[in-house]
Amino acid sequence: MRHKDDNKSEAIFQATIQLLNEIGFSDISMSKIAKRANVSPSTIYVYFENKEDMLKKLYLNVKEKMSLKMLHGINETTPIQAGFELIMSNLKDFVLDNKDYFLFLEQFTNSPLIARMCLDESIGFFRTLHEFVQKGQQQQLLKQVDANLLLMYCYYPVTQMAKEHFKGAVVFNQEKLKEITQMSWDAIQA
Amino acid sequence: MRHKDDNKSEAIFQATIQLLNEIGFSDISMSKIAKRANVSPSTIYVYFENKEDMLKKLYLNVKEKMSLKMLHGINETTPIQAGFELIMSNLKDFVLDNKDYFLFLEQFTNSPLIARMCLDESIGFFRTLHEFVQKGQQQQLLKQVDANLLLMYCYYPVTQMAKEHFKGAVVFNQEKLKEITQMSWDAIQA
Amino acid sequence: MRHKDDNKSEAIFQATIQLLNEIGFSDISMSKIAKRANVSPSTIYVYFENKEDMLKKLYLNVKEKMSLKMLHGINETTPIQAGFELIMSNLKDFVLDNKDYFLFLEQFTNSPLIARMCLDESIGFFRTLHEFVQKGQQQQLLKQVDANLLLMYCYYPVTQMAKEHFKGAVVFNQEKLKEITQMSWDAIQA
Amino acid sequence: MRHKDDNKSEAIFQATIQLLNEIGFSDISMSKIAKRANVSPSTIYVYFENKEDMLKKLYLNVKEKMSLKMLHGINETTPIQAGFELIMSNLKDFVLDNKDYFLFLEQFTNSPLIARMCLDESIGFFRTLHEFVQKGQQQQLLKQVDANLLLMYCYYPVTQMAKEHFKGAVVFNQEKLKEITQMSWDAIQA
């Protein structure tokens, strides 16, 4: 028998993400993906049960990539403010370096697919982030509000700024990062 | 008084939004929309050129609804901070009262369709908002950063909180609104 | 709107029966049927929900045709033996005149589809036949055994002889009919 | 002692028959058969040339099984009537003990596959049966009609009764066998 080829499954992932960002959920099809990935449509079904299964696995795969990157360098000893700055900086780097991954996640997150697929967010990654926020609240450094709310003020400024950057409206450089880091810190600090 | 036409076109809009939020872009079809709207598929083509035209008009229609609501009560004499609070409050009301409209907008905004359709955002509504922000900056009340950035800090906290609310994770009440209004004001004030 | 065309649905039926008898259940496909019927594959779905629905309706349609033919000329006053002879003669006529219909029924009856489709046989036609048999039993003309068993001795000799006829092994003429009518009567009479 | 090969090929046969009776010719596939037989799809091609070859061999295999069973205990010295009774009894035993084999044969026999595969029936088994019938005709014990016709009156009552039995409509016991043996003998005797 032949050996299963990791490249194939990766090629399928890449093709899917590219097409999703080019033409969107409404217009991708298994055969377009196959063509872009240089495999036969039926080959996709060697690696995945069906379209939904493939998208699900792709989502989890990319989500994990982003999560790992965001938490890079964070541990129990990281001071709160420095940690927040690092997370936002990591996020910026990930988003700018992986435009396709990021836009895919945004699109997927806002589609009803995600609910249908029962993709629970309370997985590893989020636990770590929440613990970090809670530590900040215990130290009276952060406002005593819902943890998700505090995280929101880190995530959206970065991602929306990145979107403006992609549109060409602004350049998301170090200076801009500093600006929003300051603004977000103003928002969340006690 | 509306005449027949408007009812049909409105029924088509409603059906589309409902289905989009139930099954997503990848699975809606003209015939499903027609069935839900209790019209014949061909009737849709009496009112719209094609699918894309229909979605475009729907988007603009809903976007305008939200815009009008957000700016309700704002004029040249509105003080800056009170204005921001009102905008966030208006947005909260719109989103909670019009879950379907809102989720549709979020889904649409994150899809590549919006780019393909050349839907320029610099339309009336945004000009008004930008002018409001610029006035705040001239009065030294707001940070001297990109206007979009300041607006981001108003928009996302409200909408993300609403999403949590829809998920059942929190209750988006007056108190929560106060919290995020304070946080956002901390973020954007000079 | 256009007017639905009975010819179309009949053409689809005819094409299906022909192909079924030429290549069998394992090899028919909706597109082959469409091609033979000179319609587009999608047109079939205007008239039938899906393949199974089409086959089901076709079966019931043909079954009814055969039933009506078999009972032609039979009523409450028909004497038992003459009635049996008529039924067998009717059956012979139907089978020889409608080879395709008949072979389709035989094929269908022996496939698991029929069970899956919940096609209950206790419909009108069979009731009439059973009543006829029961009358014969009350008159002590027929053996006191299961009614189906008596009917079997009418049905199979005719149909199997017809199959031999189609194969070219024998000629199913009036004489042969007389032979088997006599044999079957010998079998079932009290 | 069988060696590995026979087990696999037997497992493939069994899987095919089961699936054929469960879902029918139109829905079996080599991969479904492989899955049911716990082998790889490609393994089937070690034993058989292709799908048609496999079905053909399966048919001949099962047909021979039934033939041998039917003729069990019959030889040149067997008296005619006793022989007929024995054949019908053997057939009943085979059918009731091997429901799957039997239903498979019925399905196969009524499909056009059998014609396409050029499966000539005048093989060993049938010769023996025909010789038996001819002997009966020479002894003036049986009606002077086509031999197949006489055999028909043995075969169908048993098999149709068995089908009723499988449906749960009747219980095909010794008594019922006696009934139909009598009826069939009435039909065929001179």
Place this chain on the structure above:
DNA sequence: AATGAATGAGAATTCATTCAT
């Protein structure tokens, strides 16, 4: 204006079979 009929193009998926080990 409104619509059911009709369809070519294309959707997701499975097929029988072969390949490479």
Place this chain on the structure above:
DNA sequence: GATGAATGAATTCTCATTCAT
């Protein structure tokens, strides 16, 4: 001998759209 990977061809069925009324 045995098999999982791989695939072109074919499957059922739906799509966006147009036609005829």
